[in-house]
Amino acid sequence: xxxxxxxxxxxxxxxxxxxxxxxxxxxxxxxxxxxxxxxxxxxxxxxxxxxxxxxxxxxxxxxxxxxxxxxxxxxxxxxxxxxxxxxxxxxxxxxxxxxxxxxxxxxxxxxxxxxxxxxxxxxxxxxxxxxxxxxxxxxxxxxxxxxxxxxxxxxxxxxxxxxxxxxxxxxxxxxxxxxxxxxxxxxxxxxxxxxxxxxxxxxxxxxxxxxxxxxxxxxxxxxxxxxxxxxxxxxxxxxxxxxxxxxxxxxxxxxxxxxxxxxxxxxxxxxxxxxxxxxxxxxxxxxxxxxxxxxxxxxxxxxxxxxxxxxxxxxxxxxxxxxxxxxxxxxxxxxxxxxxxxxxxxxxxxxxxxxxxxxxxxxxxxxxxxxxxxxxxxxxxxxxxxxxxxxxxxxxxxxxxxxxxxxxxxxxxxxxxxxxxxxxxxxxxxxxxxxxxxxxxxxxxxxxxxxxxxxxxxxxxxxxxxxxxxxxxxxxxxxxxxxxxxxxxxxxxxxxxxxxxxxxxxxxxxxxxxxxxxxxxxxxxxxxxxxxxxxxxxxxxxxxxxxxxxxxxxxxxxxxxxxxxxxxxxxxxxxxxxxxxxxxxxxxxxxxxxxxxxxxxxxxxxxxxxxxxxxxxxxxxxxxxxxxxxxxxxxxxxxxxxxxxxxxxxxxxxxxxxxxxxxxxxxxxxxxxxxxxxxxxxxxxxxxxxxxxxxxxxxxxxxxxxxxxxxxxxxxxxxxxxxxxxxxxxxxxxxxxxxxxxxxxxxxxxxxxxxxxxxxxxxxxxxxxxxxxxxxxxxxxx
Numbered sequence: 001x002x003x004x005x006x007x008x009x010x011x012x013x014x015x016x017x018x019x020x021x022x023x024x025x026x027x028x029x030x031x032x033x034x035x036x037x038x039x040x041x042x043x044x045x046x047x048x049x050x051x052x053x054x055x056x057x058x059x060x061x062x063x064x065x066x067x068x069x070x071x072x073x074x075x076x077x078x079x080x081x082x083x084x085x086x087x088x089x090x091x092x093x094x095x096x097x098x099x100x101x102x103x104x105x106x107x108x109x110x111x112x113x114x115x116x117x118x119x120x121x122x123x124x125x126x127x128x129x130x131x132x133x134x135x136x137x138x139x140x141x142x143x144x145x146x147x148x149x150x151x152x153x154x155x156x157x158x159x160x161x162x163x164x165x166x167x168x169x170x171x172x173x174x175x176x177x178x179x180x181x182x183x184x185x186x187x188x189x190x191x192x193x194x195x196x197x198x199x200x201x202x203x204x205x206x207x208x209x210x211x212x213x214x215x216x217x218x219x220x221x222x223x224x225x226x227x228x229x230x231x232x233x234x235x236x237x238x239x240x241x242x243x244x245x246x247x248x249x250x251x252x253x254x255x256x257x258x259x260x261x262x263x264x265x266x267x268x269x270x271x272x273x274x275x276x277x278x279x280x281x282x283x284x285x286x287x288x289x290x291x292x293x294x295x296x297x298x299x300x301x302x303x304x305x306x307x308x309x310x311x312x313x314x315x316x317x318x319x320x321x322x323x324x325x326x327x328x329x330x331x332x333x334x335x336x337x338x339x340x341x342x343x344x345x346x347x348x349x350x351x352x353x354x355x356x357x358x359x360x361x362x363x364x365x366x367x368x369x370x371x372x373x374x375x376x377x378x379x380x381x382x383x384x385x386x387x388x389x390x391x392x393x394x395x396x397x398x399x400x401x402x403x404x405x406x407x408x409x410x411x412x413x414x415x416x417x418x419x420x421x422x423x424x425x426x427x428x429x430x431x432x433x434x435x436x437x438x439x440x441x442x443x444x445x446x447x448x449x450x451x452x453x454x455x456x457x458x459x460x461x462x463x464x465x466x467x468x469x470x471x472x473x474x475x476x477x478x479x480x481x482x483x484x485x486x487x488x489x490x491x492x493x494x495x496x497x498x499x500x501x502x503x504x505x506x507x508x509x510x511x512x513x514x515x516x517x518x519x520x521x522x523x524x525x526x527x528x529x530x531x532x533x534x535x536x537x538x539x540x541x542x543x544x545x546x547x548x549x550x551x552x553x554x555x556x557x558x559x560x561x562x563x564x565x566x567x568x569x570x571x572x573x574x575x576x577x578x579x580x581x582x583x584x585x586x587x588x589x590x591x592x593x594x595x596x597x598x599x600x601x602x603x604x605x606x607x608x609x610x611x612x613x614x615x616x617x618x619x620x621x622x623x624x625x626x627x628x629x630x631x632x633x634x635x636x637x638x639x640x641x642x643x644x645x646x647x648x649x650x651x652x653x654x655x656x657x658x659x660x661x662x663x664x665x666x667x668x669x670x671x672x673x674x675x676x677x678x679x680x681x682x683x684x685x686x687x688x689x690x691x692x693x694x695x696x697x698x699x700x701x702x703x704x705x706x707x708x709x710x711x712x713x714x715x716x717x718x719x720x721x722x723x724x725x726x727x728x729x730x731x732x733x734x735x736x737x738x739x740x741x742x743x744x745x746x747x748x749x750x751x752x753x754x755x756x757x758x759x760x761x762x763x764x765x766x767x768x769x770x771x772x773x774x775x776x777x778x779x780x781x782x
Contacts, residue, residue, distance in 0.1 A: 140169045140178055141195035153200040154193045158185050162192040172201065173208050211235060212318065216377050222370060230307065230314030237300050237315070241322050244293050248342075249329055251288040287333045290326075294345040297323065301352060309364035313374060316353045323349055324381050343386045354393045355431040361396045362435035371398065396432055407455045408448040415455025430460040437467055441521045446477040469496050472508065476517045479534040485512050485545045489552075489613055497549050497556075505549070505556060506565035512542050513569050514576055528580045536574070540617045543570070543629040547606070547636055548613040560650040563637050567657040567664075570630045589663040590627050594620065598628050599667070602635035630664050638671035641678055651682055652689040656700050662711040673721065683723045687730055698738050706744030709735070710751035717752075717771065718760050725767065732774045739778070749779035 141148045146164040163185050165178035172194040174181045183189040194201040207214050213223055213231040223231075297319060304315040323346045338344035357378075361371065378394045397404045406412040407426055415426035428436070433456055440449040453471055458464040475484035488497050488508065500508075507525050511517050515536040516529040546566055550557045573585040590598075598620050608615035621628040641648050648654070658665040672678045690697060701709050709731075716728030739745055752775050762768040 135166070135168055137168045137170055137177075139172050139196070140165055140192060141172065141197075143169050148195070149193075150195055150197060151193060152198050155188050155190050157187070158190055158192050162190075165192070172196065173205050175209075212238065213314065215318065215321065216314065216373050218370070218373060222367070224310070226308045226310040227314055230304075230311030230318075233300075233304070233307070233311070233315050234318035237297075237319060238322060240296060241293065244296060245326060248288055248290060248293060248326075251286050251329065251332075253284045253286055285333050287335060288329050288342070289335065289340040290342045290345045291337070291340045293326070294339045294349070297349050301349070301356070305356060309360045310366070310370070313357055313360050313364075313366075316357055317374060317377060320350060320353050320378070321381055323353075324383055324387065343384075346384070347386050350387050350390055354390050355429075357394065358396055358429060358431045359435040361394070362399075362432055363439055368398070393429065397426075397428070407451055408445075410447075410451055413451065413455060415457060425457050426455050427457045427459075430458055430463040433458055433464060433467060444477075446474040450474050469499055470523060472496070473517075473523050476508075476511045476532075479515075479532040481512050481515060481532075481537045482541065484508075485537065485542065489545050489548060497553055500549075500553070500556060502556065502559045502561040502565065505562050506569070509542070509546055509565060509569040510572075510582065512537055512545075513572065513574055514582060515574070516576055516580075529576055529582065530580060531576050539625040540621055540629075543632060544609060544613055544615055544617075547609050547633070550636075551610050557640065558644075560648055560654060563640060564650060564653045564657040566633055567630075567637065567654065568659070570626070570633055571657065571659040571661055571664075584659045585626070586660045587627050587630065587664075590624070590631075594624070594627075595631060595667065598631040599635055602632045605632060606636055606639060630661065631667065634664055634667045635671065638668060641672055641682070642675065648682065649685065650689070651686040652693055652697060655686065656697070660704060660708050660711075662708070662715055665712075666715055669715070669719065669724065673719075673724075679721060680723060683721075683727060686727055690727070690730055690734065694734060698734065698741065701735075702741065706742075706747040706751075709744075710748045710755075713748065713752065714755050717756055722764070722767075729767075729770065729774070732771075732778075736774065736777055745778040749775045752778075 135144070140162070141150065143166055145166040146161050146169075149159040149162055151159060165184075167177075167179075169178040170176065171178055171181035171184065171191050173191050174183075178184055178192070181191050183191045185192055194204065196202060196205075206220055209220055210218060210223055211228075211231050212235045213227060218227065300319060301316065304312045304319075306312075307315065326342060326346065328342050332342075335341050338348065357374070360366075361374070366374070375394050375396075379392075383391060399405075403412070403417060403424070403426065406417075407415055417424050436452060436456075437449060440446075440452065450471055453468050453474075456464070472484035472487050475481075475487065485508075488500075503525065504523055507518070507523060510525070510529070514529060514531070515534070516531045518524065518526050519528060519530055520526065546569075550562060550566070556562045571585055571587075572582045575583075577583050601618055601620070605615050605617065617628075621632075637654070655665060658668075672682060713728050713731050716731065717725055719725050719728075735742060735745060735748070752771070757768075757772065757775070762771075
């Protein structure tokens with residue numbers, strides 16, 4: 001385009017439907033319209049004009065028109081701006097870099113005002129109208145008013161016209177108007193020379209926009225609001241730490257005796273007079289205390305842990321970079337306080353940082369590029385000798401790692417592989433293992449979780465053992481109840497069963513008995529059970545495993561609650577209700593011959609279970625498993641009470657555990673009856689606990705109903721021992737005291753009249769009279 005005063009026109013390719021009209025914008029009234037030609041290239045209106053690529057260009061009044069390289073623009077030269085719009089497909093560039101010029105669209109009024117006569121230039125090109133364009137904010141190198149000189153790296157002096165800028169020019173580095181840039185023409189900086197075609201200036205711009213995040217080598221496209229917030233917090237910490245670190249290096253003077261007590265003999269023996277050794281301990285010493293830096297960093301890490309994962313990772317890794325750069329001054333006085341000692345403090349802080357970042361790398365879905373840049377960043381840190389153990393601590397397997405996925409999928413059950421003749425193990429730190437367990441728990445991936453715990457190895461063996469304690473629970477979550485029970489039994493050597501609490505023991509028994517599991521990931525009874533649709537545990541296995549665990553674990557065996565749990569488990573149904581609740585099981589009372597036969601067999605079975613878990617259960621256990629197993633458990637409780645020196649506690653809970661199967665409770669009383677001391681201890685504790693836990697017991701009676709209470713009273717009142725009969729009378733007194741809470745006391749009175757007063761022979765007339773009086777009071781309620 002030839003230079004001139006700068007005019008504008010709009011060029012359209014005439015495709016049979018384009019009107020060819022031209023009208024200048026600044027022509028005086030009455031003057032003849034000039035017929036100036038708009039054409040392409042150097043002046044041809046033929047094939048060159050028709051085949052030329054047309055682009056958009058904006059020219060200010062009085063300025064030379066600017067166009068991109070390789071573009072062909074023709075325009076009528078007036079004092080207004082011109083827009084040449086391409087109708088070809090694809091991107092159109094003006095050679096003006098990344099800045100964008102938006103042209104305001106003319107309204108109908110403007111179009112009418114500027115409408116002039118039309119001049120047809122040729123059969124395809126015509127000037128239709130022209131108007132002034134608006135120049136929007138742009139980078140300095142895109143300015144059409146002042147020429148810009150490009151250079152790869154020129155920071156010393158401004159180049160040619162680069163310092164000149166129009167009102168819309170912005171600094172490429174500062175993203176501010178050129179007039180507001182503090183370093184626009186500053187020597188050795190010269191922001192006016194910056195442009196987007198230079199690698200040097202691009203790096204400078206990235207540093208300016210990314211700030212402290214440049215230490216992580218992050219691209220601008222990767223930096224989001226979370227990372228930027230983390231960078232802001234890190235920048236603030238760096239400034240604060242630098243001030244405190246300067247004070248640390250400077251140190252201060254204190255009396256030596258404030259740090260170490262003087263041990264001179266003159267103090268111990270209180271010798272008066274001059275001491276030649278003592279003055280050495282009461283001099284001023286120059287110390288460097290790291291306490292302020294430790295407290296500041298600790299507070300910062302506490303705040304970082306509350307941020308989003310990306311921001312927290314940036315804050316913590318950035319803090320690690322600052323910590324490893326801190327050095328102990330030469331000849332520093334040794335301090336005993338770990339927080340005042342630089343090496344001890346940085347070791348503690350770095351361990352905390354690494355553990356937190358490790359957890360975030362497992363629990364958070366960091367993009368792979370950011371994940372890898374965090375690892376590379378930490379590996380580039382020059383760790384001091386006291387932090388060498390953390391060198392490869394961030395080399396954490398990603399979830400898509402082939403080795404890890406093969407373990408989770410069950411393709412590698414050992415957690416080891418051989419690469420080029422060298423064995424490699426799935427070895428992870430405890431924070432990483434804990435985070436993986438948490439992630440798999442939240443995703444209910446229990447099979448993968450069990451495979452991982454079986455294969456992973458950890459330097460903290462105790463911590464890993466704690467994680468593995470819940471392996472049987474996870475196995476129950478996917479229905480492998482048999483192997484879960486077997487693992488509990490075999491786990492005695494690795495402390496799984498040894499660490500069971502009585503409540504956990506009962507929880508496992510309920511899961512195995514009902515083939516269900518509680519909701520959630522906590523090993524706790526929440527009153528709701530979820531049945532697993534699968535094969536149940538075979539009959540006979542559970543009772544042997546349960547008794548064997550109690551025989552092997554002496555701590556559990558000494559807990560009466562465990563034996564109550566064992567009894568209670570065999571007095572519930574192995575099928576849940578529709579609401580997911582366990583329901584009591586009422587077993588018909590076996591005939592006396594069957595009971596005696598199983599009791600005799602039980603002694604042999606229990607002796608065998610003390611030696612091994614694979615005791616053989618004879619024929620009655622196969623035909624009538626529920627009743628036979630309950631009798632076996634009663635016999636185990638009797639033997640426990642016989643072999644225990646201390647009196648058995650929680651006797652009320654033991655009695656209530658039998659539920660409505662009072663006949664099994666009768667076997668327990670018959671078993672301890674021949675031993676007067678044991679019976680006395682049992683009955684005495686029972687009477688005391690009935691008094692102490694009256695409300696709890698009454699609530700259980702209301703739940704079980706009249707038939708249960710009637711059988712319970714009859715059982716104790718009909719005992720041969722007067723001491724045992726006292727429990728029956730105690731129960732009757734409790735019923736009378738709370739008679740308004742029961743609706744079925746007349747039924748109890750009728751039952752006792754027909755079963756006790758009619759059949760049982762009282763040797764003590766006073767007892768008979770007392771019983772008749774109490775029965776009368778129960779019957780009087782009707």
